[in-house]
Every structure is written in C-alpha cells, then in structure tokens.
Amino acid sequence: MDHETLGYETLGECLAQQGISRRAFLKFCTAMATLMALPPGSAAAIAEALIKAKRPSVIWLSFQECTGCTESLTRSHTPTLESLIFDMISLDYHHTLQAASGYGAEKSREDAMQKFFGKYLLVVDGSVPVKDGGIYSTIAGRTNLDLLQEAAKGAAAIIAVGSCASFGGIPNAKPNPTGAVPVSELIKDKPIINISGCPPIPAVIAGVLAHYLTFGELPELDDLGRPKSFYGETIHDRCYRRPFYDQGKFAKSFDDEGARNGWCLFELGCKGPTTHNACATTKWNGGTSFPIESGHGCLGCSEPLFWDAGSFYTPLSAPTANIESIAAGSAVVGAGIAVALSVADRAKKRRAQQAHEKLTVKEL
Amino acid sequence: MNQQELLDFVRGPGLQIAAAVFVLGMIYRMLHLILLGRKKNLAAPRGSEWGPGLRTMWHRSLLSVGLTPRGYFILIAGYVFHLGFLITLLFLGQHIDLLRSALGLGWPALPPGLITITAILTIAAMIALLVHRFTDPVKRLISDYQDYLAWALTILPLLSGIMLKQGIALDYQQMLIVHIVTVELLLIAIPYTKLVHIFTTFSARWYNGAISGYKGVEV
Amino acid sequence: MSPPSNNLKDIPIYAQAEEAYSVGNIRALLEEIAARLEKLDDNGETWMIDLNSLPFAPGEYEQLRQALGQGEISARIEAIGASEIIETHYPGVWWVTHYNVEGDTVADMIEIAWLPEIIKSQPEDVHAGLQRLKAQLNERGE
Numbered sequence: 001m002d003h004e005t006l007g008y009e010t011l012g013e014c015l016a017q018q019g020i021s022r023r024a025f026l027k028f029c030t031a032m033a034t035l036m037a038l039p040p041g042s043a044a045a046i047a048e049a050l051i052k053a054k055r056p057s058v059i060w061l062s063f064q065e066c067t068g069c070t071e072s073l074t075r076s077h078t079p080t081l082e083s084l085i086f087d088m089i090s091l092d093y094h095h096t097l098q099a100a101s102g103y104g105a106e107k108s109r110e111d112a113m114q115k116f117f118g119k120y121l122l123v124v125d126g127s128v129p130v131k132d133g134g135i136y137s138t139i140a141g142r143t144n145l146d147l148l149q150e151a152a153k154g155a156a157a158i159i160a161v162g163s164c165a166s167f168g169g170i171p172n173a174k175p176n177p178t179g180a181v182p183v184s185e186l187i188k189d190k191p192i193i194n195i196s197g198c199p200p201i202p203a204v205i206a207g208v209l210a211h212y213l214t215f216g217e218l219p220e221l222d223d224l225g226r227p228k229s230f231y232g233e234t235i236h237d238r239c240y241r242r243p244f245y246d247q248g249k250f251a252k253s254f255d256d257e258g259a260r261n262g263w264c265l266f267e268l269g270c271k272g273p274t275t276h277n278a279c280a281t282t283k284w285n286g287g288t289s290f291p292i293e294s295g296h297g298c299l300g301c302s303e304p305l306f307w308d309a310g311s312f313y314t315p316l317s318a319p320t321a322n323i324e325s326i327a328a329g330s331a332v333v334g335a336g337i338a339v340a341l342s343v344a345d346r347a348k349k350r351r352a353q354q355a356h357e358k359l360t361v362k363e364l
Numbered sequence: 365m366n367q368q369e370l371l372d373f374v375r376g377p378g379l380q381i382a383a384a385v386f387v388l389g390m391i392y393r394m395l396h397l398i399l400l401g402r403k404k405n406l407a408a409p410r411g412s413e414w415g416p417g418l419r420t421m422w423h424r425s426l427l428s429v430g431l432t433p434r435g436y437f438i439l440i441a442g443y444v445f446h447l448g449f450l451i452t453l454l455f456l457g458q459h460i461d462l463l464r465s466a467l468g469l470g471w472p473a474l475p476p477g478l479i480t481i482t483a484i485l486t487i488a489a490m491i492a493l494l495v496h497r498f499t500d501p502v503k504r505l506i507s508d509y510q511d512y513l514a515w516a517l518t519i520l521p522l523l524s525g526i527m528l529k530q531g532i533a534l535d536y537q538q539m540l541i542v543h544i545v546t547v548e549l550l551l552i553a554i555p556y557t558k559l560v561h562i563f564t565t566f567s568a569r570w571y572n573g574a575i576s577g578y579k580g581v582e583v
Numbered sequence: 584m585s586p587p588s589n590n591l592k593d594i595p596i597y598a599q600a601e602e603a604y605s606v607g608n609i610r611a612l613l614e615e616i617a618a619r620l621e622k623l624d625d626n627g628e629t630w631m632i633d634l635n636s637l638p639f640a641p642g643e644y645e646q647l648r649q650a651l652g653q654g655e656i657s658a659r660i661e662a663i664g665a666s667e668i669i670e671t672h673y674p675g676v677w678w679v680t681h682y683n684v685e686g687d688t689v690a691d692m693i694e695i696a697w698l699p700e701i702i703k704s705q706p707e708d709v710h711a712g713l714q715r716l717k718a719q720l721n722e723r724g725e
Contacts, residue, residue, distance in 0.1 A: 020662075020663065021662060021705070021708045021711075022705035022706075022707040022708045023660070023662055023701060023704075023705050023708055024662035024663050026700065026701060026705065027660070027662055027663065027666060027681050027690075027701060028663065030681060030690045030692075030701070031681055031683075031689035031690045033633075033690075034633055034635050034636075034689070034690040034691075034692075035689075037636060039631070039633070040631035040632070040633045040690070040692050040694075041629075041630075041631050043700075234535070234536060236536060237531075238638045239638065240606055240608075240638045240639065240640040240641075240643075241640075242606075243606050243607070246476060246477075247475065247476065247477070248457050248473055248474075248475050248476040248477075250457055262640075262641070266457075266458070267457065267461055273536040273537070273540070274371070274536055274537040274540065280638050281635070281636050281637065281638050282635065282636075286687050286688060287635065287688065293641065303368055304366060304368045305366075305368045305369060305372070306368070308372065309368060309371070309372050310372065310375060310376065314465075315458065315461045316375075316458075316540065317458035317459065317461045317462050318375075318461045318462050318464070318465045319375055319376065319379040319380070319462065319465055319466070320372060320375045320376040321375075321376040321377060321379065321380050322380070323379060323380060323383050323465060323466040324465075324466060324467075324468065326380045326383055326384050326387075327383050327384070327387045327466065329384070330383070330384040330385075330386075330387040330388035330391070331387050331388070331391045333388055334387060334388035334389065334390070334391030334392035334395070335391050335392070335395055337388075337392045337396075338391065338392045338393075338394075338395030338396040338399060339395070339399065341392075341396055342395075342396055342399035342400055342401075345396075345400055346399075346400075346401065349401075
C-alpha cells in the first residue's frame with residue numbers, strides 16, 4: 001500500500017473518484033447514522049461532515065488476543081460499509097488482514113507512524129502482558145508493552161477493541177499468569193475509547209470508527225470509557241423478555257416449559273441487569289439474534305472482570321461462594337462456644353449455691 | 365476496587381462472613397440460653413411443662429381482644445410489618461434463589477407485583493410504628509439506641525430492595541451492591557442486638573407457658 | 584445451585600411457533616406513527632423511525648409488516664446495493680429498507696413524509712447528469 005498518495009484526500013474526492021452518486025452517498029450516510037445509533041434524520045448532517053473529512057491513517061496492533069475481535073469486524077454484515085470505511089481510512093498496518101509480512105510489513109508500520117506522527121488512529125485488540133518485562137507476547141522480537149508505548153506516542157487517539165484491551169479480558173482472569181493489563185492502565189496521556197465485549201458487536205466497532213471519521217473526535221464516553229450511544233443502557237433495560245421478568249415468569253432449567261415459552265432467564269444466571277451493551281437492540285449477525293433470544297443468559301462479557309464474577313449459571317441474587325458449609329461450620333463453632341461457656345457458667349452457679357450467695361444473670 | 369469487584373466481594377466472601385457471623389451468633393446465644401438451665405423448682409409439679417409451653421407459644425401469637433386503641437394499633441401495625449417482611453423475604457423469586465443455594469431446597473414464588481405491594485405496606489407500617497415510638501411519651505422514654513438501630517437496619521433492605529426492583533435512583537449494579545450490603549449488616553447485627561427476638565420471642569413464650577403449666581394453671 | 588446439565592443430544596428441537604407473542608411494541612409504534620402522521624398532515628413535518636434500534640420480540644417485525652401492509656407504490660433503487668421503498672396502507676407512511684451489494688440490511692426505517700428523501704433526485708447528481716447530457720449532445724451534433 002503506497003501511503004504517499006493515500007494520505008490526505010477528503011472523502012468527497014474519494015467518492016467522486018469512484019463515481020458514486022450523491023443519492024448513493026446519502027444512502028451510505030443513512031446506513032452510517034443507523035450504525036452510530038444516531039437519529040436517522042441526521043444523515044444529511046453526516047453527509048455534510050463526511051464530504052470534507054480527511055482520511056486518517058490507522059495502525060492496528062494485535063496483542064495478547066484470540067483474534068475474535070478482528071473476526072467480528074470482518075464478519076460485519078455491512079461489507080460494503082466496511083469496505084467504504086476501509087477506503088475512508090488508510091489501514092496501514094494490521095498483521096492479520098494485511099498481505100505483507102516480515103520486515104517489509106514492520107517497515108511500513110514504522111514509516112506510517114513517522115509520517116503521520118500525532119495524527120494516526122491507534123487501534124489495539126488484546127491485553128498487554130507486563131510480567132517479567134512483558135516477554136509473554138512479542139511481535140517481531142519486541143514486547144507488546146514496548147510496541148504499545150512507542151505507538152501511543154504519536155497516536156491522536158487509541159481505540160481499545162474488545163474486553164481484553166479494554167479491561168484485561170480472559171488473560172487477566174485469575175490467576176493472571178502473564179500479568180495481563182488493559183491498555184488504559186499503561187497509557188495515561190492519550191484519549192482512549194474502550195469498545196468492550198467478547199467480542200464487541202461488529203456494528204459497534206464500525207460505528208465508532210465511523211463517528212471518528214465523521215466528527216473527527218471520539219464519541220461521548222461513560223465512566224468506563226465506553227461510547228454511551230452503544231453502552232449507555234443495560235441489556236435488562238432493552239430486553240424483549242423484560243415483561244416476563246416483571247411478572248416473575250422465569251425459566252428454571254434449559255429447555256423446560258418456561259424456557260420454550262421464552263420466559264426470563266434470570267434464574268439461569270443471566271447477567272443482563274448488570275451488563276451494558278447494545279446486544280438487545282442491535283443484536284448479532286446483522287440483527288439475527290442475541291444470546292438471550294437464543295435461550296442462553298447474558299454472560300456480561302462487556303463488563304470488567306466478568307470471567308471472575310462467579311458462575312455464568314448462578315443468578316445475580318445468589319451467592320458466588322459456598323454458604324452451606326460455612327454455615328454448617330459456624331453452627332458447630334457456635335455450639336462449641338455455647339457448650340464451653342455454659343460449662344463455665346454452671347460451675348459458677350454451683351459455687352454460688354454452695355456459698356449460699358445470690359447470682360444474677362449479669363454475672364454469667 | 366471497581367464496582368464489579370465490589371459486587372463480586374459482597375456476593376462471595378461478604379455473604380460468607382455475614383452468614384458465618386449470623387449462624388455462629390444465633391446458635392451460640394440460643395444454645396447458651398438453654399444450657400444455662402433454670403433454677404431448680406423444689407415444689408412438686410402440678411401439671412406438665414411442654415403442653416402448656418407449646419400452647420402458650422400459639423396463644424400469644426393470636427390477635428387479642430379488649431385492647432385499647434393504642435394497643436390495637438401496635439398489634440395491627442406490628443403484624444403488618446412482621447408478616448409483610450416475612451412474605452417479602454420468603455416469596456420473591458430472586459430471594460428463593462439465594463435461600464436455595466444456602467439451604468439446598470426451594471419453593472414456589474409469588475408474583476413480583478404482589479411482593480412489591482407487600483413491601484410497600486411493610487415500610488408504611490414501619491414508618492407508622494417509628495412515629496408512634498417517637499411521639500408517645502412512654503415509648504420515647506424507654507426507647508434506647510438499640511430500638512432505633514434495629515429499625516434502621518430492618519428498613520434499609522426493604523427500601524433498597526424496592527429501589528432495586530423498580531429501578532429507582534442508582535443503576536441496577538450499584539443498587540444490587542447496596543441491597544446486599546444492607547442485608548449483610550442486618551445479618552451480622554441480629555444475634556448481638558434486640559433483633560435476636562426473632563428466636564427468643566418463641567422460647568420466652570414457651571418458658572412462660574411452662575412455668576404456668578408446672579404450677580397447674582389452665583393454659 | 585446450577586441447573587441440571589443437559590446432554591446436547593437429549594435436547595429436543597422445536598420449530599418456532601407461527602403465532603409468536605407480542606410484548607407491546609407494535610401498539611406503541613403504531614401510536615407513534617399516528618402522532619407523526621398527524622404532524623405531517625398539520626404542518627408538513629417529516630419524521631423517521633429507525634427500526635434497527637428497537638428490541639423486537641420474535642415475530643413482532645412480521646406483525647408490524649402486516650399491520651402497515653402495502654399501498655400503491657413500491658420503488659427499487661440500485662445504488663451500492665438495492666434499496667426497497669414501499670408506501671404502506673397509510674399514505675405518507677413509507678417503509679424504506681437499504682441493502683448492501685451482498686443483500687444484507689444496512690438500514691431499515693419507517694419514514695413519514697410526502698416522499699422519502701432518497702427517492703428525490705439530488706441537486707449534485709442532477710448537475711453532474713446535465714453535464715453528461717450536454718457532452719452527449721455535443722457528440723451527436725458532430
């Protein structure tokens with residue numbers, strides 16, 4: 001990819017070059033509005049902004065991850081939208097998607113970072129191991145830690161895609177043998193947006209990129225750094241099975257009568273009430289379905305530390321640790337104390353009786 | 365510690381600690397009370413102890429007649445509160461999940477809408493009783509810090525529970541943490557304050573009946 | 584306590600029931616459409632409802648289709664993929680669905696207007712087309 005020529009064209013020029021009509025562009029902007037969860041009437045404003053938008057360079061670094069987030073994005077059911085986005089950005093480095101490899105690829109990355117210093121968008125998926133100097137994940141002989149710190153210096157903003165980059169994810173779960181940490185724990189001086197989820201909904205990833213391209217800045221974030229337009233509500237608040245929750249109609253086990261009637265999955269461990277994401281409205285696979293609609297409770301995958309939050313099948317109202325044996329143990333200890341004390345007290349009583357002295361309850 | 369970690373703590377180790385303190389405390393106090401024994405009554409028994417004891421436990425739980433208006437008020441408000449609290453605790457589906465994991469068995473739930481109404485009536489009764497405790501000169505005189513503390517510890521789970529269910533004030537995760545914490549506080553306080561009357565009321569009624577029965581009084 | 588585990592092959596498969604239940608979305612949507620249609624009637628104010636943002640229960644989307652029905656117009660646009668526009672049984676209430684070249688839905692909305700924006704010819708396109716026509720006329724002239 002020769003980024004000399006792909007540097008700073010505006011989108012308007014890009015589209016004109018491809019012979020795309022204004023009507024087609026308007027359709028594209030309508031789709032973008034839907035993607036960004038903006039009111040559909042804002043297509044015109046988006047068109048206005050996009051026509052003048054410049055093409056930013058994007059560096060995508062994959063660290064300690066399973067590649068699910070990249071897979072999610074490439075499964076985005078708007079390939080034309082995505083291809084337009086990828087036409088709109090200059091994806092100068094993505095070691096899974098790019099054709100180049102080896103020293104040439106690394107050189108490309110370094111060149112892009114140098115040329116567009118201070119202006120490129122850094123996308124990160126995967127957590128960063130820091131234990132033992134970060135040796136547990138390396139690319140081209142350099143640790144992820146090192147690569148991140150170098151790339152962050154010249155980035156205009158950092159997009160942490162997936163729960164691993166946002167909150168640490170599965171490598172960060174107990175006992176965290178590699179010392180995995182999220183991006184936000186390492187980089188403190190750049191704007192970071194967390195697109196959490198395991199993986200995130202592809203439309204959400206594309207929507208955030210679209211927002212950045214349209215408006216030149218990151219969208220409004222919640223207190224965990226996630227875009228409010230997608231993570232502002234809990235699954236519970238938008239779940240179509242909510243009427244069943246309110247009426248107390250719960251499925252008691254998988255595939256029982258209640259489950260087949262589509263009743264609420266709270267008692268099967270659904271973490272919907274404490275999970276913020278867009279699954280209940282935007283859904284997955286182009287709006288086909290989402291876990292609850294398919295009969296399985298929400299795992300809470302867009303929240304921090306969800307792997308360590310107790311079993312996926314324990315309801316939110318039930319304890320995550322064993323109570324029965326603790327209670328039994330305490331009963332035994334309590335009984336022991338009672339017996340011991342009453343032996344001592346009876347001895348006191350006997351002594352008092354023999355000494356013909358009065359004994360009050362307070363003395364026992 | 366972020367919110368998720370806090371939630372995990374109160375649902376895990378937090379509940380374990382509260383359960384341990386509660387069970388240990390209750391078993392210890394009840395057993396100690398019983399094992400302490402009573403002063404030996406040297407008179408010859410004129411009746412049995414157990415029958416009258418159990419009958420008294422039942423009789424004193426029934427509604428009485430011939431009370432003053434204030435007496436009726438306390439009786440009815442008291443019953444509304446106690447029954448309402450028990451129904452809210454034992455018959456909401458989510459609570460049954462919790463008890464099932466602690467006791468090993470569950471039971472059918474009541475509709476959540478009904479529970480909400482019950483909880484609201486319970487809170488209303490509690491507020492009425494507090495107002496009475498504060499305005500009645502005798503009650504005011506004899507009430508100590510434990511009475512007010514017990515009231516506060518009991519109403520907090522009810523209030524936070526309703527807020528959690530109806531989505532009032534904080535979001536679900538925060539409200540869930542608050543609700544569980546108030547319950548844990550209540551559990552820890554029960555064995556070491558007047559709240560121990562949960563169990564001692566009935567053993568006290570047994571003792572009263574037993575004493576009368578021993579003396580041959582018709583109970 | 585965790586629920587009893589199910590062996591995958593022991594789980595029977597049920598086809599989805601034809602009459603799916605409703606959780607009240609349809610009525611609410613129709614009320615909104617009615618209110619907006621009234622505004623269009625009064626002062627020409629247009630409105631769009633993004634169907635992608637609504638949590639439909641299974642079967643409700645089809646119920647909405649049935650409720651709104653198909654009116655006198657159906658149009659098809661080919662611009663980076665197809666777009667289908669129909670006027671529903673209620674004039675002024677249009678259903679606009681945009682697809683990409685692979686046939687996936689990229690936008691789906693109810694538009695309350697005299698005519699959906701996307702059907703109208705765009706000034707820039709008209710201008711570009713005029714240039715092309717003039718060029719062709721010049722060619723023919725020679």
